Amino acid sequence: MSQQRRKVFISGNEATAEGGIAGGCRHFFGYPITPQNKIPEYMAEELPKIGGVYLQAESEVAAINMVYGAASAGARVMTTSSSPGIALMQEGLSYCLGSELPCVLVNMVRGGPGLGNIGPAQSDYWLATRGCGHGDGRCITLTPYSVQELHDFTAGAFEIADRYRNPVMVLADAILASMMEPCELIPRRDLPAPDRPWAVGPHDPDQRERNIVNSLWVEFDVMEAVSQRLEERYRQAAEEITDWDEFGSDEPQVMICAYGISARICESAVMQANDELGIRTRLIRPKTVFPFPTEPIRSWAERVDAALVVELSMGQFVEDVRLAVEGRCPVDLLGRAGGNVPTVGDVVEKIREAALRAGVARV
Amino acid sequence: MREELFMAGLGGQGVNLAGQLIARAGMDIGLNVSWFPIYSPEVRGGYSTCTIVLTDGRVGSPTSEHPTSMILMDPTAVENFAAPLVRGGLMVVNSSLVPERPEGDFRVLMVPANDIAAEIGNERTVNMALIGAWAAGTGLMDVEDVAGSLRAMLPERHHRHMPDNENALKRGAEIGETARL
Structure with missing residues (x-):
């Protein structure tokens, strides 16, 4: 038991x-x-x-x-x-x-x-x-x-x-x-x-x-x-x-890709973008990055107008996202480094910018 | 409901232990919580801050851009960290070290925490007086619940300090009540 x-x-x-x-x-x-x-x-x-x-x-x-x-x-x-x-x-x-x-x-x-x-x-x-x-x-x-x-x-x-x-x-x-x-x-x-059975050790x-x-x-x-x-x-x-989680709108205009602590900040940003800005946003959060959840990201990329990657680096994870998206939608990057972390407000602002450029949000 | 509490003070004032206690007490009354510290490497005398999120929804970001409440334990905390507090938020200030009442579009609780601790005869209860004021000021938890969580957190050998801590929590709560009138 x-x-x-x-x-x-x-x-x-x-x-x-x-x-x-x-x-x-x-x-x-x-x-x-x-x-x-x-x-x-x-x-x-x-x-x-x-x-x-x-x-x-x-x-x-x-x-x-x-x-x-x-x-x-x-x-x-x-x-x-x-x-x-x-x-x-x-x-x-x-x-x-x-x-x-x-x-x-x-x-x-x-x-x-x-x-x-x-x-x-x-x-x-x-x-x-x-x-x-x-x-x-x-x-x-x-x-x-x-x-x-x-x-x-x-x-x-x-x-x-x-x-x-x-x-x-x-x-x-x-x-x-x-x-x-x-x-x-x-x-x-x-x-x-x-x-x-391949391990070394005492044996007959x-x-x-x-x-x-x-x-x-x-x-x-x-x-x-x-x-x-x-x-x-x-x-x-x-x-x-291969494992991942998704959170937010079922009919997203903007897809966010983030993992680890960045995904935590993005969860809050997704709630704000959906509830306060009216920009339908969905977070795709890899729980494994090798193997990488290429399929769900590719599949959502077909349906969204823009994608945003948030990571605490100048742009590493974003390369795997772009390989999965393969040009199906524009992919923006919000990258911070050196111990700095974007605020929820920073992420929401980037969501707004991406949506504006894609023509799915008003100023 | 979502409360984002920011705490700051000198290393040794018990900022992080107090923050852990509030988060733990939040967990014990059924909330989703996180506690996230940033502190300098000195063992004592450095600077300590932490952010606690208490919510009945998803915690999401454990960091806070605009805290809904603050506990500021020394003058540096008030000078450096008070600005992001949301309008109408609650600021709990250790008035033993910060005699001047901060002015702004927020509620202020002046808590003479060092004096309360001195009267109790246990200088390590400074943080408890401030927690008591915060708990009553926000109305988020009863100090009896906080005391219960503290007892659960403390190793048995420290339980002899519980009466002093409970006393400080209550003294703080009496001041906190005034913010809700």
Whole structure:
């Protein structure tokens, strides 16, 4: 019988950490960086109590390679960091992709490039969906927009990672990390060990050959086969786990595309545009950005007069939206950076401008 | 119903704990809530602000462009952050540190929170006096409910401070009542 979820008032960081535990994570390796320090702090407190391992690595480079090691040995493992730290992990992450290792990363994005600042940002969109080090591998990328979703998505990320034998990144930001909201916690339970017949570890040589976890494939055809296998999994993931939410008018003139904290601000703006300006507006909010919800965005683009993208970057996510829209309607961008966040009023004004240009609103 | 409360004060005055308490109390009486902080990195003496949204609808943005109420705990808060308050909004001011009553198109509650805390004999109840005034001034929650949420939030070892906190909440609420007359 499943236990009831307990409702608590909790920060995004804590909800993420508890989500990891609920998803079966018993191994955590990380290195401190604001604005996500509450996650390793929580894991340091909680994991030893339930027979898990928490280890503060000497750097992010070490942390991701510890993740590689634990994942190779069959453990449900996770690391969390923020932008510059995730950048440091890129080589190890590519090795995880090449070795087809399930693991979970959380990036509480902060202002950049460089050391940047500790304000909220969404300027690691390319890093998450296009980066992941060198080579053809990509991270399955989940984009929660509330404390509850941080919890649920982090918990769910472990199953997704195992299903596709691929790293999963939870992409959030400094506001979601630090804000507190009610959250219904998934009860902790002991999950059976993940089914990983390929994992390394003690075994009886009479029972099976030794397993080797490796990303060095000298033969071109063998290396290409790995890339093809990854690509096939991404195609499968696109069919099975692409996820998004929609909110607002059923007959929109303007479509807004935003994810994460930007989508929260846009929700308020959509309500204002519909109720106060009489501009029929609908928000399309990706919950996964790789795989990307191309179909709903394309389908709405056929029917609206204008689209607006709101993101905390100078324009990264907007490229995927334009690829989905394929010129079916004009796509405007409201991008803020460096820790700055647009106000609801800023978004409403851009909705009005887009509607005016499209000839669907009066001054 | 949608209340957007902005709070500001010096690190150590209990701005963020007070904000968390209001949001938690809102959750406990069935509202949808969020609490969002911005504070400087100093352990104490830095500057602290937070925004709380309380609504029976969708929270949407956890940030606020034009708060419907404010709790301002020191002179810097009044100087730097008071302007965006909506017309007719409620401004709760810590008058122990801000002697001059802010003038404008809003309601003001002058709460001598440091003095109340000193009389109670527990200087850490400054924020509770201000919360009490805000709760009664907006009419959004009873201070008994706030006290219940505080008890639930506090670790057991701090429950001995509950009477002082309840006292400060009530003293603040007495002043808050006057804003609703």
